[in-house]
Amino acid sequence: MSSTIAIDAMGGDFGPQVTIPASLKCLQANPDLKIIMVGNETILNKLLLEDLDKFKDRLLVKHASQQVEMDEKPQSALRSKKDSSMRVAINLVRDGEADACVSAGNTGALMAIARFVLKMIPGIDRPAILSALPSTFGHTHILDLGANVDCTAEHLYQFAIMGEEVVKAVEHIDSPKIGLLNIGEEDMKGNEQVKAAGKLLEASDLNYIGYVEGNSINAGSVKVDLIVTDGFVGNVALKSIEGAAKMIGSKLKDAFSRNIFTKLAGLVVYPVLKMFKESIDPRMYNGASFIGLRGLVVKSHGGADELAFETAIHLAEVEIEQNLTQKISDKVATTLKNREGV
Amino acid sequence: MSSTIAIDAMGGDFGPQVTIPASLKCLQANPDLKIIMVGNETILNKLLLEDLDKFKDRLLVKHASQQVEMDEKPQSALRSKKDSSMRVAINLVRDGEADACVSAGNTGALMAIARFVLKMIPGIDRPAILSALPSTFGHTHILDLGANVDCTAEHLYQFAIMGEEVVKAVEHIDSPKIGLLNIGEEDMKGNEQVKAAGKLLEASDLNYIGYVEGNSINAGSVKVDLIVTDGFVGNVALKSIEGAAKMIGSKLKDAFSRNIFTKLAGLVVYPVLKMFKESIDPRMYNGASFIGLRGLVVKSHGGADELAFETAIHLAEVEIEQNLTQKISDKVATTLKNREGV
Numbered sequence: 001m002s003s004t005i006a007i008d009a010m011g012g013d014f015g016p017q018v019t020i021p022a023s024l025k026c027l028q029a030n031p032d033l034k035i036i037m038v039g040n041e042t043i044l045n046k047l048l049l050e051d052l053d054k055f056k057d058r059l060l061v062k063h064a065s066q067q068v069e070m071d072e073k074p075q076s077a078l079r080s081k082k083d084s085s086m087r088v089a090i091n092l093v094r095d096g097e098a099d100a101c102v103s104a105g106n107t108g109a110l111m112a113i114a115r116f117v118l119k120m121i122p123g124i125d126r127p128a129i130l131s132a133l134p135s136t137f138g139h140t141h142i143l144d145l146g147a148n149v150d151c152t153a154e155h156l157y158q159f160a161i162m163g164e165e166v167v168k169a170v171e172h173i174d175s176p177k178i179g180l181l182n183i184g185e186e187d188m189k190g191n192e193q194v195k196a197a198g199k200l201l202e203a204s205d206l207n208y209i210g211y212v213e214g215n216s217i218n219a220g221s222v223k224v225d226l227i228v229t230d231g232f233v234g235n236v237a238l239k240s241i242e243g244a245a246k247m248i249g250s251k252l253k254d255a256f257s258r259n260i261f262t263k264l265a266g267l268v269v270y271p272v273l274k275m276f277k278e279s280i281d282p283r284m285y286n287g288a289s290f291i292g293l294r295g296l297v298v299k300s301h302g303g304a305d306e307l308a309f310e311t312a313i314h315l316a317e318v319e320i321e322q323n324l325t326q327k328i329s330d331k332v333a334t335t336l337k338n339r340e341g342v
Numbered sequence: 343m344s345s346t347i348a349i350d351a352m353g354g355d356f357g358p359q360v361t362i363p364a365s366l367k368c369l370q371a372n373p374d375l376k377i378i379m380v381g382n383e384t385i386l387n388k389l390l391l392e393d394l395d396k397f398k399d400r401l402l403v404k405h406a407s408q409q410v411e412m413d414e415k416p417q418s419a420l421r422s423k424k425d426s427s428m429r430v431a432i433n434l435v436r437d438g439e440a441d442a443c444v445s446a447g448n449t450g451a452l453m454a455i456a457r458f459v460l461k462m463i464p465g466i467d468r469p470a471i472l473s474a475l476p477s478t479f480g481h482t483h484i485l486d487l488g489a490n491v492d493c494t495a496e497h498l499y500q501f502a503i504m505g506e507e508v509v510k511a512v513e514h515i516d517s518p519k520i521g522l523l524n525i526g527e528e529d530m531k532g533n534e535q536v537k538a539a540g541k542l543l544e545a546s547d548l549n550y551i552g553y554v555e556g557n558s559i560n561a562g563s564v565k566v567d568l569i570v571t572d573g574f575v576g577n578v579a580l581k582s583i584e585g586a587a588k589m590i591g592s593k594l595k596d597a598f599s600r601n602i603f604t605k606l607a608g609l610v611v612y613p614v615l616k617m618f619k620e621s622i623d624p625r626m627y628n629g630a631s632f633i634g635l636r637g638l639v640v641k642s643h644g645g646a647d648e649l650a651f652e653t654a655i656h657l658a659e660v661e662i663e664q665n666l667t668q669k670i671s672d673k674v675a676t677t678l679k680n681r682e683g684v
Binding site for chain 2: 071073134135136146149150181183186188190191192213214215216217218219220229231232233235236237238239240241242243244245246247248250251252254255256258262265266268269272273275276279280
């Protein structure tokens, strides 16, 4: 099956410097992939000269005269950047010219534009951001990671329904274990929204395992495959984990940099440390899915390098192949029907 | 200055097996320290036989016939365990027979009993739980870690006022940098409570540096000394960091356990890995302060071992020496007065 991905070529901290080589790697790897690089055509054509020739109709450039800045307010980007690389890439998804869009640009702007242009899946109130995280065993997926600061129980319930479809598609498992993030595993714990969401999930046909705590996020698939929470808590949890990993990495480096002996020891175990580093490499987890929209949008980390951006494109490829938007729409429609039938 | 600490000898996953040796170590280290071990006197007297003789009037046993279970509901512990080791230890603080209480027991029960017995400092609406965490440079303190699932802006503001006094006392710094945990550093980010709390903090005489994100928790004193958040978010952040550290530790162990060569490499660098491990050893950060109460209560992790429980006792010693309850009361009284004057 052939897939077409629109790349916001100008987005992210490094723009074409990263988006181009990553896109070329993906084209090389998947002969059924077509990529549309969206951005300033003068710049892109110059940089892509030989590659346009090499990949012919699998690599196109689509001009966009504007660019959303990394610190631009979402509303400003939405109103005054109608010809930005981000907007034009999303327009291609809306118009059926691309099956998904990948951007490393400003998260808030990307969400605002995607929501405005693509619209919501009927039955879903709010879009959410979902990502996978490294775990002791396998991966854990978590949503929402920052699209919604306040969520009702119903929103959390909808996140679970959508998130389940993502995990099924991406991890190829039948019935992902779903947990609700809370500050204890007992029934009495938590705020009102979480308690009410727990009741909705218990009554659903999802494989709901109950409340999980923050330390389950990295416990992985033995315990839980998908963790549901509001965007404030999810974002803080994600960034806390990033911060902890960074601190631990820096302490490990310190320990091996202390003196000539520890430095030599570091050289001896270099292959082992490299293997360890790769096992938690955040670049292998780059790419968050914007879900609940009538079209696929994958957000790459703004500071992504070539390998990280490649990972985000691969995620979009899997979501296209799995027909994820359709699966979520179908699931939501069935759930709504069952509810009305009650 | 002599200090007296009441130890809930029966609390925690291991009870006297941990609380006794840790207490004896602290008595050994500080000749001005007096400890009252609270719990079943038959058991305690038997275990302490020679030590009671050795430390004479610096080590006492106070009988308590009951024990709060680790999974007991706070309200049940409050109503039906009036002679529990936890309750009797807190009573000693209320009655001025001890300057602080240390317990590794059930957090919810400890908070409920402490609040009921000791009462709140006038001007403070809710108690909070504060702890230090390891950081790239120095420590970061964070509150609330789970006492309050929903917080108004005023609560967060009160947490900042109290937390500042703890950090000043424990870290010996004049004007700790205070940040408000949010999902972005820009003004427009966050929920209503956080935005309103930001305004209160800006108008205060505290050294408020603005919003900080989850990845600042382990950034440490270069960036921020004290992070304020509600108990739901704080608890999830804390446990997410614990989970990440555990996963990373297990991946590092895996890398060195792969085969005979990696195992040999691990032996070679054992001293370096040990130094690294010690630099992030959670036992060196054990002990959370319950603040806002008219008396000092330190909560140890339930699974604390001897070294970890010792750390919690040391924290209580510092808080006594610094006269923390008085300092918080004075600061709150001054702040209230200034506000009335406005």
